[in-house]
Amino acid sequence: MSAETSSLAAALPDGMVITDPDILAGYRQDRAFDPAAGTPLALIRPTSTDQVQTTVRWCAENRIPIITRGAGTSLSGGSTAVDGAVMISTEKMREIAVDPATRSAVVQPGLFNSEVKAAAAAEGLWYPPDPSSFEICSIGGNVATNAGGLCCVKYGVTTDYVLGLQVVLADGRAVRVGGKQLKDSAGLPLTKLFVGSEGLLGIITEVTLRLLPPQGPASTVVGVFDSVHDASRAVLAVTGEIRPAMLEFMDSVAINAVEDMLRMGLDRDAGALLVAQSDAPGAAGAQEVELIRNAFESNGAGEVFTTDDPAEGEAFTAARRAAIPAVEKLGSLLLEDVGVPLPSLPDLIDGVAKIAADNQVMISVIAHAGDGNTHPLIVFDPADTAEADRAQTAFGQIMDLAIELGGTITGEHGVGRLKKGWLPDQVGPDVMELTALIKNALDPDGLLNPGVIL
Incomplete structure (x- = not known):
């Protein structure tokens, strides 16, 4: 010592x-x-x-x-x-108390997302936000970055489930904002201020989460497409009519990488794969499934598969969750997290393909396609200096493209240190000044998470 x-x-x-x-x-x-x-x-x-x-x-x-x-x-x-x-x-801060009467849970930040789900399920309730890393990511980190996940197209992101927080400020004071009440208009919405603040404004030591009744049984629709462009048009055809419980996208690189890892019989010749789910009950669910099937078929799907079997549906969900670690086996990754308004999704996906070709780097695209949040995965060999430089160039060009299309440099991972150079281009000088004013008011000495965002 x-x-x-x-x-x-x-x-x-x-x-x-x-x-x-x-x-x-x-x-x-x-x-x-x-x-x-x-x-x-x-x-x-x-x-x-x-x-x-x-x-x-x-x-x-x-x-x-x-x-x-x-x-x-x-x-x-x-x-x-x-x-x-x-x-x-915060890894050892792991207490949780679920309150069925208020459909809420008071959680310390070190619990994994999956553990919160399990504790809620034990009381007949459901915590919806489900990042692909839900088995290994913490609730504190989810709140700090306003994490999303696969079901967010219908059920929303972390901020939609945070009712209250306990936060330690830069001077050591502990404050409570929000609580178990579902409606609260008393004062400024400070709970929302801290969600997604990436540790810049305070340290979250307790979270009060809103829980829902259990999700109903889901039907799964899988579409196999020759091209990523056709798949992206199919996404628009679905989301123009309904909000499915899930609508996920994988390109050919991801499909083959996942097949190498899981050996589940995915079509290695496919240009893209869409995995959709409907959890609407009864006839409404059947109508959604039919709508999704028709949208896939009318936009070039060569094969469409539907199932009500939970195990089969979960297998395709697991395949999508495995995409990042599977592609990671191909080389080092620069992981993007760009999102655009849904009508611009085909332009983003086509633009990423052009960036890959222009820079001679492999870029695999997976996406929470239903809400326009994509994860272009730039694969490169760090020992090849020229390729590593081209990968970095592509990384910046993808964020530039997202901004040009009216989108965001991060849909759910946060700005962190890697993306802060592009934040001013997205939000503009006035918002950057306002962000700095808030930071300086709560942390005048700049001690909390220096180098993040600002």
Whole structure:
């Protein structure tokens, strides 16, 4: 223990302040694998809000930056370590209490999304937001980035389910905003301010989540297309009429990578695959399935498969969830998260193909197609300097394209450190100034998550 951190160690339970270089090395990077990641001064793994407050107050007194980390699954560098900063990992904050009477759950931030789902299901309830990484991503990280997922086209994203928060501010105060009530117009909507703020404004130590009755049985429709353009037109044909419970997209690279991994009999010759679901009850569900089938067939699907079997439907859902780790086996990835208004989805997908060709790099596109949020995955060999440079060029061009089409540089992963250079182009100088004003009001010394967004 260094002299620099001895006073913090004295204020916290024994062993909570970690300075072992081998342990710190495991917390330098998140899933963005930023090669410029720094080394933290110390790692703190609190179990309570009080311990977070103690740490934050010590950092404020000593003007030491703080990086907040959940499960480390950030794909935008949101929890990359900074030299000399204290890293607060919420991984051991894992309490949950489900209240069936109010259909809510009070959750500490370290629980995985899947664990919240399981706790809700045990009480006959459902927590809808479902990122593809739901088995390994934390609720705190979901709230910090306003995470989405596969069912968001119909059921919304994380912010739609956050009723209240406890947040530790940069001066160590703990404040509560919101609560279990479903309607609340008292004062400014501060709960919404903190959701998606990526650790810039405070450290979330407790979340009150809205739960729903269980999702009804789903019917699955799978369409196989010769081209990504035809598939993107089929998406518009569906969403112009209904909001399906799911509408997911995979291109040929992703299809083949997933088939290599799962061996489930996907068509390796397909140009694109759409996986849609309807959970509407009875006749309404049958009508939605027929509408989806017709939309697929009239927009070039060579094969359309429907099933009411839950196991078959889950197999296709699992295939879509496996796309990123499957493509990752082809090389290092730069992961995009761009979204556009739905009518511009074909233009975005066609534009990404042109960017791939122009830069001579492989780009696989998967998407939460029903809400226009795509994940172009740029595959490259980091040992090939020229290819790595072309990959970086393509990374920027894809964000430029999304902005040009009236879209966003991030639909659900957050800006983090990797995308902040493009944020001013999307939101403009006035919004950047307003963002800085809010940041400076809540964190005048700039100690919370330095290097993220701003």
